[in-house]
Amino acid sequence: MKKVPISFEFAAPKTAEAFQGLSRAYQRLQRFPHEFISVTYGAGGSTRDGTKSTVLNLSAAGHRVAPHLSFGGDETATIAQLLKDYQAAGIRRLVALRGDRQSGLGTPKMVHAAELVRFIRAETGDWFHIEVAAYPEIHPESASVDSEIHFFKEKIEAGANSAITQYFFNPDAYFQFSDECQKAGIDVPIVPGIMPITNLAGIERFSAICGAELPRWLVKRLQNLGDDDSAIKDFGCDVVTNLCQRLIEGGAPALHFYTLNQSKPSARILENLGY
Ligand code: FAD
Numbered sequence: 520m521k522k523v524p525i526s527f528e529f530a531a532p533k534t535a536e537a538f539q540g541l542s543r544a545y546q547r548l549q550r551f552p553h554e555f556i557s558v559t560y561g562a563g564g565s566t567r568d569g570t571k572s573t574v575l576n577l578s579a580a581g582h583r584v585a586p587h588l589s590f591g592g593d594e595t596a597t598i599a600q601l602l603k604d605y606q607a608a609g610i611r612r613l614v615a616l617r618g619d620r621q622s623g624l625g626t627p628k629m630v631h632a633a634e635l636v637r638f639i640r641a642e643t644g645d646w647f648h649i650e651v652a653a654y655p656e657i658h659p660e661s662a663s664v665d666s667e668i669h670f671f672k673e674k675i676e677a678g679a680n681s682a683i684t685q686y687f688f689n690p691d692a693y694f695q696f697s698d699e700c701q702k703a704g705i706d707v708p709i710v711p712g713i714m715p716i717t718n719l720a721g722i723e724r725f726s727a728i729c730g731a732e733l734p735r736w737l738v739k740r741l742q743n744l745g746d747d748d749s750a751i752k753d754f755g756c757d758v759v760t761n762l763c764q765r766l767i768e769g770g771a772p773a774l775h776f777y778t779l780n781q782s783k784p785s786a787r788i789l790e791n792l793g794y
Contacts, residue, residue, distance in 0.1 A: 520764065520793045524773040526585075527556045528712075529780050531566035531573055538573060540780055545577075547782035551789050554773070555583040555612055557650075562619040564591025571601065578608050585650065586610065588639075589618030590630035595638065602642050612648040615639060615679065619728075633670070636677035651675070653682040653709050655696035656689075659730035668703050681707045683775045686714035686731050688758070690765045697770075708772040713763060715776070715784030716741070716755030718748070756784065760791040767792075 527548055532538040545556065556577070560570050574586040586605060590598060605613070617632045632651050639647060651674040654667060661667040671682070687693060693711055700709060714731075716722055719741040726733045737758065744750045763774055776785040 521767055522792070522794060523767055523771060524554045525551060525789070525794070526554045526710075526773065526775045527785065528559065528775060528777050529556060529573075530559050531561055531570040531587075532780075533561075533566060533569055537780075538576075541573065544778060544780050544782040545582075548778070548786060551786070551794050555585050557585040557587060557612075557614050557775075560587040560589055560591075560616070560618065562591075564589065564593050564618070567591070567593070567597075567601070571604065574605070574610065575608050578610055583612070584610060585612035585614055585648075587614040587616055588635065589616045589632075590635055590638075591618055598635075598638065599642050602639060602647075606643060606646055611646065612650065613639065614650040614652075614683065615674075616652055631670070633673045633677045636674055636679050640678040648681070649679045651679040651682050653684045653696070653700075654730075655684050655692040655711075656687050656730065656732050658685075664699065668699055668705075671700065672703055672705050675705050675707055679707065682709045684709060684712045685729055686712045686777060688734055688737060688762060689732065690762055690769065692732075693766060693771070694769055710773045710775050711766050711771050712775045712777055713759060713785075713788070715759055715779075715781075715788060717752055717781075717784050719751070752784070752787075756787045756791065760788050763788060763792055 529541050532541050558570050558573050560566060570586055574584045577584045615632050615635045617629050636649055639649060653671055657664060657667050697709055778785050
């Protein structure tokens, strides 16, 4: 089986204990050669300091780390300073996002990712490799496929180097989206985001928030396994391994694993794939 580069995503920890959990999970994943790890940025900038300290800690330990970043409710000066701090620490990659709304805070103005990409380029030139988000199943707020592609292209033209997708379980959605991007003249790598399946309630909750489609057959089969935790994990691992295989065979340039700060689910899939 052909191997493609991989990367891992971790959720920014909010407590020292959670940071220890993240570190343990990452330690167990280090045996899989990977390009980088990324650390999320809480909705509305709610983990700005936690993301920064996690990233600086991991970077100081010699790991290649890419912080996620959004304007959230921050002033541009705050984000400019954060970029300077990352530069000073030798960070070379960022994931630039609009970000999710912070629950309970109403609907503050959201700054689109393209604007953040332009800001990063204006402040720091070519220092950072900038990743942006892509949505093979179409972002829930997009009016149409055409507008999805249009605004995705705007992020690339603003200076993004590559993209990581929202997770999906239908590889055809990814292939279709990649073809449409190519036709629209978008030629950056579009890396599938891979979500391991370990339980039905969790994946239903995430998918409802981010608009990822859960195929009926998948839900029915997971329901059928009831509360047999180990059967669910085995089945979920097979489904996602097959998805990765199809993506690699179909030309995906790399895979980005949403670890949810757990090592085992991603590790099992990678072992199945021969990593
Ligand atoms: P944008 O690219 O700004 O797009 C958002 C929507 O607005 C799309 O529908 C787009 O078509 C539309 N749009 C864009 N520009 C315009 C315009 N000028 N006028 C009108 N409409 C426009 N969220 C977090 O809070 N923290 C994280 O760390 C985080 N990490 C993520 C990592 C990945 C790989 C992915 C795929 C998502 C991540 N998210 C994260 C979720 C992300 O913030 C949400 O999906 C958010 O709703 C959109 O972010 P975006 O950067 O794609 O936004």
